[in-house]
Amino acid sequence: MDKIEHIGIAVKDLAVSNALFEKLLGVPSYKTEEVASEGVRTSFFKSGPNKIELLEAINDESPIANFLDKKGEGVHHIAFAVGDLEKEIERLKQEGFKILPGFPKNGADNKIVAFLHPKETNSVLVELCQEASS
Ligand SMILES: CC[C@H](C(=O)O)C(=O)SCCNC(=O)CCNC(=O)[C@H](O)C(C)(C)COP(=O)(O)OP(=O)(O)OC[C@H]1O[C@@H](n2cnc3c(N)ncnc32)[C@H](O)[C@@H]1OP(=O)(O)O
Numbered sequence: 001m002d003k004i005e006h007i008g009i010a011v012k013d014l015a016v017s018n019a020l021f022e023k024l025l026g027v028p029s030y031k032t033e034e035v036a037s038e039g040v041r042t043s044f045f046k047s048g049p050n051k052i053e054l055l056e057a058i059n060d061e062s063p064i065a066n067f068l069d070k071k072g073e074g075v076h077h078i079a080f081a082v083g084d085l086e087k088e089i090e091r092l093k094q095e096g097f098k099i100l101p102g103f104p105k106n107g108a109d110n111k112i113v114a115f116l117h118p119k120e121t122n123s124v125l126v127e128l129c130q131e132a133s134s
C-alpha cells in the first residue's frame with residue numbers, strides 16, 4: 001500500500017454536501033462521476049495532497065443506499081493507492097484476507113479498484129486503487 005488515495009464519505013444529497021465541502025475545504029469539487037456498477041454518483045475534492053470522495057446512491061441496490069439506511073451519513077471507506085493491484089491482492093490473500101466478490105473492477109477517477117470485507121479489517125471498509133492505464 002503506497003499511500004491513502006482517498007477517504008470515501010457517504011452522503012444523502014451530493015449537491016448539498018458538495019456545497020458544504022467546498023466551504024469547508026475552500027476549493028470546488030474537481031470531478032463528479034457516476035459509477036453505474038456501484039450505483040453511486042461521486043464527487044472528488046483535493047485537499048493538499050489528499051482526496052475526499054463524496055458518494056451518493058443512485059439506486060436502492062447501491063451499497064451506499066444500504067450504508068445510509070443502516071448507519072446514516074459519514075465516513076464510508078479508506079482507499080489505498082497500490083502500484084500493482086493483482087500483486088497486492090496476491091500478497092493480501094497470502095496474509096489471509098479475502099477480496100470481495102466481483103472485484104477488481106473499474107472505479108471512479110480513472111482507477112481499477114477492489115475491496116476487502118470490513119469485518120476482516122476492524123470494521124473499516126478498505127478499498128485498493130490502481131491507476132487505470134491511460
Ligand atoms: C468504485 C467506485 C468508488 C471508487 O472509489 O472508485 C467507490 O468507492 S464505490 C463505494 C461503494 N461500493 C462499495 O462499498 C463496494 C464494497 N462494499 C460492499 O460490497 C458492501 O457494502 C459490504 C460487503 C461491505 C457490506 O454489504 P452487506 O450487504 O454485507 O451490508 P451489511 O449492512 O449487511 O454489512 C455487513 C457488516 O459489515 C458492516 N459494514 C457494512 N458496510 C460497512 C462500511 N462501509 N464500513 C464499516 N462496516 C461496514 C455492517 O455494519 C455489518 O456489520 P455488523 O457488525 O454485522 O452490523
Ligand SMILES: [Co+2]
Binds near residue numbers: 006053
Ligand atoms: Co472510493
